[in-house]
């Protein structure tokens with residue numbers, strides 16, 4: 645199996661961090677927790693678990709800056725550590741640890757980027773309110789139309805990259821922080837000629853802790869998409 649690092653961003657996930665790390669243990673992956681100084685002590689819990697669990701390490705960042713910067717720091721650390729595959733997933737069980745091997749398999753079968761996808765046949769969402777469903781499906785539709793790509797789920801955060809994708813796309817140019825980060829990384833991969841596979845997943849709403857989704861994250865995605873298209877037209881990406 646290729647050496648795989650899962651980047652797991654956390655902000656106030658004290659109820660989820662231990663069960664999540666233990667659930668990932670049997671998969672034979674390395675897990676990099678990226679904690680933005682969570683006030684609820686998630687970072688300390690992660691440190692304590694890392695001392696016990698050989699496959700866990702923790703990257704502490706000084707402040708919460710959104711998912712994008714946290715992921716970028718994690719990707720750089722994972723690349724420096726020599727990982728062949730770099731995965732990203734949420735630490736709230738919306739992304740099922742049992743689906744990780746299917747994402748890895750899609751990359752082993754040839755995809756450069758495998759996306760856990762809610763919006764292909766066999767995928768879906770569970771226990772999500774109407775509001776969240778509309779924002780999510782509407783967001784993917786909007787981005788797909790404006791960017792002119794075929795990918796159905798552009799905003800999901802359950803993804804597996806071959807290292808060459810992250811080596812090639814210009815990580816230093818990415819400013820997106822929320823859902824726009826997911827759209828931007830996938831779009832840059834497509835623009836660079838990499839193959840993307842969508843793997844159906846069932847996404848279920850978190851049962852512990854709180855979502856950090858906010859209006860500003862949605863607004864960022866709405867404005868960032870046309871800016872990305874513009875950059876592509878100018879040949880910048």
Ligand SMILES: Nc1nc2c(ncn2[C@@H]2O[C@H](COP(=O)(O)OP(=O)(O)O)[C@@H](O)[C@H]2O)c(=O)[nH]1
Nearest residue numbers: 653654655678680709710711714734735855856
């Ligand atoms: N390090 C870090 N993690 C974050 C930040 N915002 C959200 N997360 C984590 O990213 C994952 C997804 O966030 P979540 O709030 O569940 O977003 P939602 O699934 O769109 O509602 C969870 O593991 C969060 O703890 C952040 O600013 N920094």
Ligand SMILES: [Mg+2]
Nearest residue numbers: 734736738850
């Ligand atoms: Mg979530």
